Amino acid sequence: NSRIKIKSLLESDETGHDVTIMGWVRTKRSNKNVSFIALNDGSTIKNYQAVADPNLIPEDILKKITTGACIKVTGEIVQSQGAGQQTEIISKSIEILGEADPEKFPLQPKKHSLEFLREIAHLRMRTNTFGAIFRVRHALAFAVHKYFNDKGFFYIHTPIITASDAEGAGETFRVTTLDLKNPPKTDKGEIDYKEDFFERETNLTVSGQLEGELAAMALSEIYTFGPTFRAENSNTARHLAEFWMIEPEMAFFDAEDNQNLAEDFLKYVISYALENCQDDLVFLDQRASEEDQAKKVELRSEMGLLERLNFVVNNEFERITYTEAIHILKNSTPNKKKKFQFLIEDWGVDLQSEHERFLVEKHFKKPVILTDYPKEIKSFYMRQNDDGKTVAAMDILFPGIGEIVGGSQREERLELLTKRMEEMDIPQEEMWWYLDTRRFGAAPHAGFGLGFERMVLFVTGMSNIRDVIAFPRTPGNAEF
Ligand code: 4AD
Ligand code: MG
Numbered sequence: 253n254s255r256i257k258i259k260s261l262l263e264s265d266e267t268g269h270d271v272t273i274m275g276w277v278r279t280k281r282s283n284k285n286v287s288f289i290a291l292n293d294g295s296t297i298k299n300y301q302a303v304a305d306p307n308l309i310p311e312d313i314l315k316k317i318t319t320g321a322c323i324k325v326t327g328e329i330v331q332s333q334g335a336g337q338q339t340e341i342i343s344k345s346i347e348i349l350g351e352a353d354p355e356k357f358p359l360q361p362k363k364h365s366l367e368f369l370r371e372i373a374h375l376r377m378r379t380n381t382f383g384a385i386f387r388v389r390h391a392l393a394f395a396v397h398k399y400f401n402d403k404g405f406f407y408i409h410t411p412i413i414t415a416s417d418a419e420g421a422g423e424t425f426r427v428t429t430l431d432l433k434n435p436p437k438t439d440k441g442e443i444d445y446k447e448d449f450f451e452r453e454t455n456l457t458v459s460g461q462l463e464g465e466l467a468a469m470a471l472s473e474i475y476t477f478g479p480t481f482r483a484e485n486s487n488t489a490r491h492l493a494e495f496w497m498i499e500p501e502m503a504f505f506d507a508e509d510n511q512n513l514a515e516d517f518l519k520y521v522i523s524y525a526l527e528n529c530q531d532d533l534v535f536l537d538q539r540a541s542e543e544d545q546a547k548k549v550e551l552r553s554e555m556g557l558l559e560r561l562n563f564v565v566n567n568e569f570e571r572i573t574y575t576e577a578i579h580i581l582k583n584s585t586p587n588k589k590k591k592f593q594f595l596i597e598d599w600g601v602d603l604q605s606e607h608e609r610f611l612v613e614k615h616f617k618k619p620v621i622l623t624d625y626p627k628e629i630k631s632f633y634m635r636q637n638d639d640g641k642t643v644a645a646m647d648i649l650f651p652g653i654g655e656i657v658g659g660s661q662r663e664e665r666l667e668l669l670t671k672r673m674e675e676m677d678i679p680q681e682e683m684w685w686y687l688d689t690r691r692f693g694a695a696p697h698a699g700f701g702l703g704f705e706r707m708v709l710f711v712t713g714m715s716n717i718r719d720v721i722a723f724p725r726t727p728g729n730a731e732f
Contacts, residue, residue, distance in 0.1 A: 259295035272326045301340040320352030384532035395524035405473045410460030423484045424455035456481035464501040475500040489716040494725035501699035507644040507661040510698035540713035557713035569619040602629045612649045620649045634660040659700020666690040
């Protein structure tokens with residue numbers, strides 16, 4: 253097929269040759285003498301103008317060129333008369349590849365609400381906004397692989413079906429082939445999972461970290477990039493039941509090395525998008541500022557999207573401990589009336605998103621790496637600090653997002669790890685394989701997890717995580 257993509261057509265100002273383009277009609281403007289068709293093929297946010305002369309293109313074809321239809325245009329590239337575009341195509345023949353009945357096609361050339369577009373997620377990628385989002389998402393994913401590959405990290409594929417709950421939060425989706433209406437029972441009357449496909453209870457993975465740690469104990473620097481699943485019933489604009497996570501894990505890294513890598517990595521990925529997705533980001537910047545103005549989004553209005561991305565890339569992240577954060581919060585007045593004090597009685601409580609956002613958006617006004625959390629509110633595998641109270645954890649908080657990264661140095665000392673597992677009721681017999689890494693050739697190591705959709709959210713300036721993954725999985729939503 254001799255099709256040429258609109259993106260490459262726009263990159264050259266050559267004229268006088270014939271080409272074939274294919275794509276979806278965005279708009280058609282007609283008068284008696286001529287029709288102007290704006291065609292988009294997804295290779296770029298820009299449309300390409302096809303000119304159709306009713307003397308050359310039969311009327312029954314012209315009639316079917318409606319918004320949403322898919323067409324193939326063959327013709328000559330000429331200098332464009334109109335503004336905003338160097339060249340255009342004078343159609344010699346047009347073929348209708350797929351009609352779109354204007355009475356029924358839901359995407360008309362006007363502004364549709366994001367809520368409406370979520371209901372037609374199977375079509376929304378054909379809008380400018382979603383086209384831009386998914387091109388940026390692609391660039392970010394590519395940048396993740398490029399970053400780690402260039403640093404000599406190895407990409408590990410960890411299993412989707414597991415028998416463990418890495419985060420110990422009990423928010424797993426079960427996987428079973430048993431007939432749950434009539435399950436086999438043990439003598440005690442409980443469901444007999446020995447009869448199940450894997451001869452045990454299994455679930456979808458919540459994190460590839462534990463397997464990643466095993467790999468780091470052999471290849472030294474690895475990363476995972478795969479889907480993870482959490483049955484947490486948080487119906488927020490930041491949570492998905494199915495999301496993609498990037499989890500690097502490094503032998504011989506301590507907590508500070510881990511923080512340095514995470515900061516460098518986040519900046520790289522954002523810069524990559526800034527360099528490679530200009531058209532889309534300019535469009536999204538404009539979209540976000542219109543949304544901010546319409547909604548008066550107080551926290552984001554200080555900087556535009558592009559400005560914010562450049563700011564994050566060019567400024568050092570703030571690094572503070574949990575204890576310091578509590579101190580700041582205790583002495584802060586988030587708005588004229590109330591202090592945070594009423595929420596934070598004691599050292600040891602988990603921070604709520606309003607606290608995180610206050611630190612990032614109001615107090616420091618930049619990304620914050622929060623470290624050394626109380627061990628009670630963090631996972632069993634985090635390395636215990638000498639104070640006996642805190643662990644070598646880090647969360648990275650971003651403006652407009654909150655937590656984007658969670659990570660830690662890992663507890664490599666067998667005795668301390670098993671004692672902690674006992675305290676937290678984590679079954680050690682089932683985790684014998686994990687504990688083996690501490691028995692044989694244990695090494696200090698650290699790692700973190702980046703929630704990929706939260707990164708896409710940040711870079712695209714969208715405000716709901718459901719709009720940065722093609723087919724969001726949230727409570728009650730798995731239609732498409
Ligand atoms: O903080 P979390 O739970 O950490 C882990 O899973 C570790 N095993 C990571 C590691 O050290 N290797 O999750 C990591 C990140 C969060 O910071 C957040 O960005 C994202 O994953 N995340 C979610 N994103 C969307 N929807 C959800 N329900 C998410 N839960 C976590
Ligand atoms: Mg976390």
